[in-house]
Amino acid sequence: MSTSHAWRRRASAALVAAGAALAAAAPAGAATVADGRTETPIVSTSSQTDVTSSVVRLHVPMLPGAAPHAAECDWIAYERWRRTTGPTDATKADAVAVLMPGVLEGATAFDVLARNTIREAARRGKTIEVWGIDRRSNCLEDHTGVDALDAITDPAKADPTIALDYYYKGSTVAGRKFAGWKTNDRVLADLGLQQTMEDYNSVLISELPSQPWREKHVICGGHSLGGPLTEIYASWDFDGNPATTADAGYRQCAGYIGLDTVLAGGSTGAGKLPNPKDLLSTLSGGIIDGASGLSIDAIKAGVIPRTVNALGISPETTNLLEMLSVGAEKIPDVEATATVKALPQTAAVNDFLKLSGAGDLGPWLFSNDSLRDYRYTYRALLGQIMDDNGAVIGLVRSSFGYFDGNTQLRRNRLPAAFAGIPGLNILISPGNLMLPQKVARPQLTTWRNYDALPASAAGVTNAGEEVTDAFDFARTIHEGPLNLTENYFPIRLMVDQALLGQGSRTGGLKYSMHPNGITSKPRQAVIGSNGLLKPSSADPQVIAPGYQHLDVVTAAERQNGGKPELSSQTFAGLIDKALAG
Numbered sequence: 001m002s003t004s005h006a007w008r009r010r011a012s013a014a015l016v017a018a019g020a021a022l023a024a025a026a027p028a029g030a031a032t033v034a035d036g037r038t039e040t041p042i043v044s045t046s047s048q049t050d051v052t053s054s055v056v057r058l059h060v061p062m063l064p065g066a067a068p069h070a071a072e073c074d075w076i077a078y079e080r081w082r083r084t085t086g087p088t089d090a091t092k093a094d095a096v097a098v099l100m101p102g103v104l105e106g107a108t109a110f111d112v113l114a115r116n117t118i119r120e121a122a123r124r125g126k127t128i129e130v131w132g133i134d135r136r137s138n139c140l141e142d143h144t145g146v147d148a149l150d151a152i153t154d155p156a157k158a159d160p161t162i163a164l165d166y167y168y169k170g171s172t173v174a175g176r177k178f179a180g181w182k183t184n185d186r187v188l189a190d191l192g193l194q195q196t197m198e199d200y201n202s203v204l205i206s207e208l209p210s211q212p213w214r215e216k217h218v219i220c221g222g223h224s225l226g227g228p229l230t231e232i233y234a235s236w237d238f239d240g241n242p243a244t245t246a247d248a249g250y251r252q253c254a255g256y257i258g259l260d261t262v263l264a265g266g267s268t269g270a271g272k273l274p275n276p277k278d279l280l281s282t283l284s285g286g287i288i289d290g291a292s293g294l295s296i297d298a299i300k301a302g303v304i305p306r307t308v309n310a311l312g313i314s315p316e317t318t319n320l321l322e323m324l325s326v327g328a329e330k331i332p333d334v335e336a337t338a339t340v341k342a343l344p345q346t347a348a349v350n351d352f353l354k355l356s357g358a359g360d361l362g363p364w365l366f367s368n369d370s371l372r373d374y375r376y377t378y379r380a381l382l383g384q385i386m387d388d389n390g391a392v393i394g395l396v397r398s399s400f401g402y403f404d405g406n407t408q409l410r411r412n413r414l415p416a417a418f419a420g421i422p423g424l425n426i427l428i429s430p431g432n433l434m435l436p437q438k439v440a441r442p443q444l445t446t447w448r449n450y451d452a453l454p455a456s457a458a459g460v461t462n463a464g465e466e467v468t469d470a471f472d473f474a475r476t477i478h479e480g481p482l483n484l485t486e487n488y489f490p491i492r493l494m495v496d497q498a499l500l501g502q503g504s505r506t507g508g509l510k511y512s513m514h515p516n517g518i519t520s521k522p523r524q525a526v527i528g529s530n531g532l533l534k535p536s537s538a539d540p541q542v543i544a545p546g547y548q549h550l551d552v553v554t555a556a557e558r559q560n561g562g563k564p565e566l567s568s569q570t571f572a573g574l575i576d577k578a579l580a581g
């Protein structure tokens with residue numbers, strides 16, 4: 001990918017971007033909204049210009065009884081990808097695929113898969129759209145500082161200090177001051193399954209008004225937790241009367257796609273429940289301890305955390321990731337050390353840098369060793385945090401290249417040390433992970449893309465295991481008004497899922513009435529061979545060799561060795577099958 005080429009296009013589109021910024025502000029002011037719908041074009045630096053992207057926002061107030069909340073939270077959003085030459089009316093497309101993200105994941109995660117699948121479908125003679133849902137919890141995010149950084153068109157001036165000063169030093173950007181992290185916002189306790197299912201459905205029925213059309217042309221699916229959420233959507237009965245089914249979730253979908261996830265896994269209680277309790281325990285910082293800790297009242301009262309704030313994973317650090325990704329896209333080879341050293345010494349930032357940089361259990365427990373001890377370019381820093389040869393957190397791993405420039409690397413032994421600790425071992429996964437040695441005068445660690453591995457990668461990774469383009473990966477973390485992270489993942493959502501799976505039908509869970517909805521239509525899973533799941537017989541599945549948990553949605557169209565990109569090929573195949581009915 002040519003960065004300079006991308007830069008020229010971005011600069012030439014500056015006027016469009018200015019207009020987009022105004023439209024994006026509409027939900028706050030609402031003055032320019034005629035009918036409760038806005039669509040904001042995204043100025044993308046993707047080289048695949050035959051696919052265009054936009055953000056659609058719909059005015060859909062929260063369910064009655066929700067806690068007081070910001071006006072932004074009465075809007076829902078999705079990112080829309082479609083053929084540049086295709087119809088603007090989605091119902092004129094052959095198919096619309098609607099995808100639900102996983103834990104801590106935002107809509108832009110689907111960018112690469114969406115583009116590749118739209119292009120593959122076109123080669124098969126079909127015009128399709130892909131929509132990525134941005135769950136309602138994203139309404140709590142304030143992107144002002146990151147967006148200001150992203151808007152700078154001269155790479156030499158893309159100084160992250162602009163964003164850091166906004167989030168940490170009270171500076172004013174675009175007339176706004178940061179109001180602080182909303183980790184304990186009461187409204188998060190209301191963002192459970194019922195609200196999420198209603199939102200999934202609202203996108204479909206308001207944008208594609210004909211139920212018969214939807215049942216023939218809409219593909220439903222998701223990544224990670226988005227798989228169980230799709231199973232639950234298929235089971236949902238929106239008028240609460242199981243005798244009428246035109247309103248049921250499974251009657252809105254022609255087929256289902258699962259991306260490193262399980263679709264027919266029993267999240268509705270129909271089969272064996274994939275046990276989310278260890279993950280819940282970890283995400284809640286150990287406060288939720290198994291089934292006994294599952295209580296909606298406790299979340300509302302604030303006894304159980306309302307969002308993830310554990311092990312350095314917090315709204316603060318996911319926001320930081322987005323900031324760093326701007327550097328990894330625009331100034332990939334510039335040294336990031338000064339920025340890393342300038343990061344605030346908050347508990348969340350320190351925990352995250354230490355978890356990522358300690359290298360073994362002893363230093364993690366007894367020292368201050370952290371990523372602050374090493375020197376990286378921006379792209380190498382992103383690699384340390386998210387690549388399959390750097391990231392200690394398996395949920396965020398993608399395979400986008402390998403380190404270079406530093407001859408003093410060592411194995412990172414911390415994840416292996418965590419392997420026996422229940423809960424921790426779900427988030428912190430062993431792998432072929434490297435880290436710079438801690439030395440007095442560290443060398444600068446640089447980065448090589450997935451298709452240009454250095455000889456020093458031998459024995460750690462290889463061309464067959466590297467599948468994602470580093471430029472596109474960095475781009476998708478922050479591009480446009482949305483982003484790749486769900487900074488305020490509502491723990492309520494996963495608690496509801498666990499309760500539903502245990503058979504509870506109290507409150508809003510009573511609408512899960514069609515447990516076999518997910519098996520009523522064609523379905524297909526793509527499983528990464530290095531992802532988070534073991535192969536299972538729950539769904540028809542394709543195994544993507546070398547793919548990590550995120551690679552199933554980020555893998556590049558052009559694979560090493562001329563191999564086909566399996567996620568988009570499989571996705572397009574499922575669409576063909578579903579359309580054939």
Ligand SMILES: [Ca+2]
Pocket residue numbers: 237238239240241242243244245246247248
């Ligand atoms: Ca019904």
Ligand SMILES: [Ca+2]
Pocket residue numbers: 387388389398399400401402461466
């Ligand atoms: Ca790698």
Ligand SMILES: [Ca+2]
Pocket residue numbers: 106138141482483484485486487
């Ligand atoms: Ca987000």
